[in-house]
Amino acid sequence: MISFWPETASTLAQRIDVIFAGLLALSGTILLLVLCLLIGFSVRYRRGSAAPRGPMPEVMSREFEIGWTSATLFLFVFLFWWATSVEIKAFLPPKDAIEVQVVAKQWMWKTLHSNGAREINELHVPIGVPVRLALRSQDVIHSFFVPAFRLKQDVVPGQLHETWFQATKLGVFHLLCAEYCGTDHSRMRGKIVVMTPEDYAAWLAAQPEGDDLAKEGAALFVERGCSGCHAPSAKVHAPSLAGLYGRTVALSDGRIVTADEAYLRDSILQPKKDVVAGYEPIMPSFAGRLSEGEIQSLVAYIRSLAHSPEDRS
Incomplete structure (x- = not known):
């Protein structure tokens, strides 16, 4: 069929x-x-026909051009809005x-x-x-x-x-x-x-x-040494991760960002890109040291701390 x-x-x-x-x-x-x-013009204005061939009146020509251009513009804007609304969803x-x-x-x-x-x-x-x-x-x-x-x-x-x-x-x-x-x-x-x-x-x-992602991430958090800086008992001055996910974060350059998955990923792979206000850019990059699966697990673990009163590492 x-x-x-x-x-x-x-x-x-x-x-x-x-x-x-x-x-x-x-x-x-x-x-x-x-x-x-x-087809209509080809038949009407064929060679030898008696159809008038004089110039079009200037007023009719101007109104036709304005109307055609306006209609085309309106149609384009409507189609753009229609398709974009679906894509945004x-x-x-x-x-x-x-x-x-x-x-x-x-x-x-x-x-x-x-x-x-x-x-x-x-x-x-x-x-x-x-x-x-x-x-x-x-x-x-x-x-x-x-x-x-x-x-x-x-x-x-x-x-x-x-x-x-x-x-x-x-x-x-x-x-x-x-x-x-x-x-x-x-x-x-x-x-x-x-x-x-x-x-x-x-x-x-x-x-x-x-093991679910958060549990795997919790194990990696300790294994990779993250808890040495981000745990509440850590001596290194690093941001706390408890309740971080979904919050707004003030950066050292004055920008305000939301701690979503993209932000957490960048913070792991490019820690000097978005430095939190009040902290030194001392975190090393883990680019090439973590697989995509490990990054997923770490992000899932940090997300699980979103409603935790304290870091559970």
Whole structure:
């Protein structure tokens, strides 16, 4: 069976398809209008016809140009607003979204659920529930692409990227890399498995138990020596991490930033980029000393301290 329209399986896909259909209809209308005018003028002003060929009145010409230009400008602004409003929604995941960590590497997708369940080239999600993806690359530029969801997010090494989706159809859907990333780029593929909430809960419970990200991060926090500076009992003058995540932070250069995941990541890899006011830039960089998975764990641990009265390291 030949399908003239790709499968639609997410809320984002529905909105994207409406925009695509609207642009297709508009383009078809303009093409039909131009074609009709072309044929009409060709017949009316053919050689030997008695149609008048004098110059167009100046007033009519000016009004026509102003009207056509204004209509085109209004249409462009409307289309820009319409498409942008959909794109902006794709960057704002709901607060109740399930969080999944995704690491791209040559040539696979590694996914990690909040309870520690791990998958390679697969991602199981419940239908009708928003899923927030925190994406990182371990080596080169990749692109997380799910055609049925109309979801495509480039993943640049050294940066944290976020996107989200909400599946609307049960089934298995292709997960691809849409950015050439090396020799086996074409083999970097996986699948998104959309399940009922009950089946998803059963699947999640059946996965091998593993330490969750926060617990792994707590162990790394001590193992890598972070507790020697950031613990309450530390003699080194370093910022406290208890309750840090989500707070606003005053920097030494006068800027005010929010301690989100991107800020925490930069503080680990580029500690001299955003120095907290009142502290010396003495923290060493951990770039090249921590894997993407370890960075994820440390960030998760710091997030777990967001509502803690004291540092639990």
